[in-house]
Amino acid sequence: MRISFVGAGNVAWHLAQALEHAGHHIVEVYSRDTRNARRLINKLYDTTVALHPDFAESSAELIILAVSDDALDDVMQRLVLPEECILVHTSGTKTLEELTRLVDIYSDVPAHTGVFYPLQTFSRDVPIELTEVPLCIEASDASTESTLIKLAQDLSNVVYLMNSEERAVMHxxxxFACNFTNHLFSISKRILDAEHLEFDLLKPLIRETVRKAMEAPDPTMVQTGPARRGDRQILERHLDYLERYPAWQGLYETLSESIMKK
Amino acid sequence: MRISFVGAGNVAWHLAQALEHAGHHIVEVYSRDTRNARRLINKLYDTTVALHPDFAESSAELIILAVSDDALDDVMQRLVLPEECILVHTSGTKTLEELTRLVDIYSDVPAHTGVFYPLQTFSRDVPIELTEVPLCIEASDASTESTLIKLAQDLSNVVYLMNSEERAVMHxxxxFACNFTNHLFSISKRILDAEHLEFDLLKPLIRETVRKAMEAPDPTMVQTGPARRGDRQILERHLDYLERYPAWQGLYETLSESIMKK
Structure with missing residues (x-):
């Protein structure tokens, strides 16, 4: 397939290289920051930098919008589509409908629309085994859907049809499982920092806890800790200590109660 | 060193085998459930099952209490110590003072006391590389301390002197980092279950999120998500959806506010 990218951030970085590696041709890359586009095409075999998001003369059959949610509206205002192309976004939160509406509003030519959402977090410098990354697909029509599914299967063993409502719930x-978890790690580190204890000491335990949770049929089955045991004495002691951090004391109480309710 | 165990659960299972492997002699294992003791000594070279926690005639120089916090008082009432031994517990939450007090109350002979706390969660059937597990040491006197440190260094590269107050903060x-994190995974799974979406789809993202948090200098630096971005529109949409789960809606709000305060 001939594919062009709008956006040259972390998602485009990994997707473009993986698609080329799977035998597809990345035709153009457009980015507001031309240096990012240039850095990406240096990793690709036969790709040009597009200086404007004008694909009227492009041979691309698929245009992948790999831009942040905030930038979507702006880029759609300036995007010029070729005839008969498929336009997809890679966002977990934007609906298919929103994209279709933006095409209706801003584009002179119609387009098939879709979502090509990799359920993973990407960093440019960290290689990711894309074959293990779930690719969530949604499309405006059956033929686009089957094209996107085939493309996704070239990259990943985990391809999933997911509509916008389901994607919202997934988000x-x-x-809960990722953003909030990361915040709990931050709190944990801050508590240890204040006593000059090293967060590194906790990392083997964190890794093993997560490993267990991921391998159990249900994380609830491997829940441990004072709240799970209903150990009021320890809970009280911890809440006393947390007097110095009122916000986290509240969090400790809410989370402990939530565990005890199970 | 000649070492006996009181308790034959997950901690004893891993510690006893690792200590023998490091060249120490496990003399006896006592457990309320004799089958557990028997199962453990089958893994050891020259160890007998003690039918009672009476070590008066034992040649053990060190007795390791690897029992649950709840069982500690009960077992101390029945424990008979040999002369001149070191008695340690393996608990993250019990203080050294509590152990010393129990010896004073219940034992006819005095003992050096200490804490030998592996900062890890153990499952009998999951092998653990003990060399990476932080061992937190505390002792009633300098000579016991140096004995326990030497012993700990036979097992692990991460040996840490930590007093009872520090251990409590570590707990x-x-x-926050482990028990609450696991609970967030449970909530996440429950939300997906209700929509017949698979929790498995989220696992690569969870693993990568945790990997990033563990490798960053501070998890706060890799915090992402709608609260971090201050994306009120998404936050409102999520809170609307969570109307059906009032407790988790409250949790979502509290955690999001805590992230936004940073």
Missing amino acids: IAAV | IAAV
């Missing part, structure tokens, strides 16, 4: 679940 | 930090 909420990810906020 | 609070672990509750």
Whole structure:
């Protein structure tokens, strides 16, 4: 397939290289920051930097919008589409409908639309085994859907048809399991820092806890700790200590109660 | 060193085998459940099952209490110590003072006391590389301290002197980073289950999120998500959806506010 990218950030960085590696041709890369586009095409075989998001004369059959949610509206205002192309975004939170509406509003030519959402966090300098990354697909019509599924299967063993409502729920679940988890690590580190204890000491335990949770049929089955045991004495002692951090004391109480309710 | 164990659960299972492997002699294992003791000594070279916690005639120089916090008082009432031994517990939450007090109350002979706390979660069937597990040491006197440090260094590259107050703070930090994290995974799974979405889809993202947090100089530096971005629109949408789970809606709000305060 002939594919062009709008955006040259972390998602484009990994997707473009993986697609080329799977035998597809990355035709152009456009980015507001031309240096990013240039850095990406240096990793590709036969790709040019597009200086404007004008693909009227492009041979691309698929244009992948790999831009942040905030930038989507702006880029759609300036995007010029070729005839008969598929336009997809890579966002976990934007609906397919939103993209279709933006095409209707801003584009002179119609387009098939879709979502090509890799359920993973990317860093430019960290190689990711894309074959293990779930690719969530949604499309405006059946033929686009089958094209996107085939493309996704070239990259990953985990290809999933997921509509926008399901993707939204997936996102909420990810906020709990990933964003909030990361915040708990931050709190934990801050508590240790204050006593000059090293967060590094806790890392083997964190890694093993997560490993267990991921391998158990249900994380609830491997829940441990004072709240799980209903150990009021320890809970009280911890809450006393946390007097110095009122916000985290509240969090400790709320989370402990939530565990005890199970 | 000649070492006996009181308790034959997950901690004893791993510690006893590792200590024998490091060249020490495990003399006896006592457990309320004799089958557990028997199962453990089957893994050891020259160890007998003690049917009672009476070590008056034992040649052990060190007795390791690897029992749950709840069982400590009960076992101390029945424990008979040999002359001139070191008695340690393996608990993250019990203080050294509590152990010393129990010896004073219940034992006819005095003992050196200490803490030998592996900062890790153990499952009998999951092999653990003990060399990477932080061993937290505390002792009633300098000579016991140096004995325990030497012993710990036979097992692990990460040996740490930590007093009972520091251990308590470590425990609070672990509750945030491990127990609460596991609970967030449970909530996440429950949210997905309700929509017939697979928690497995989220696992690569969770693993990568944790990997990033563990490798960053501070997890705060890799915090992502709608709260971090201050994306009120998404936050409102998520809170709307969570109307059906009032407790988790409250948790979502508290955690998001805590992230935004940073």
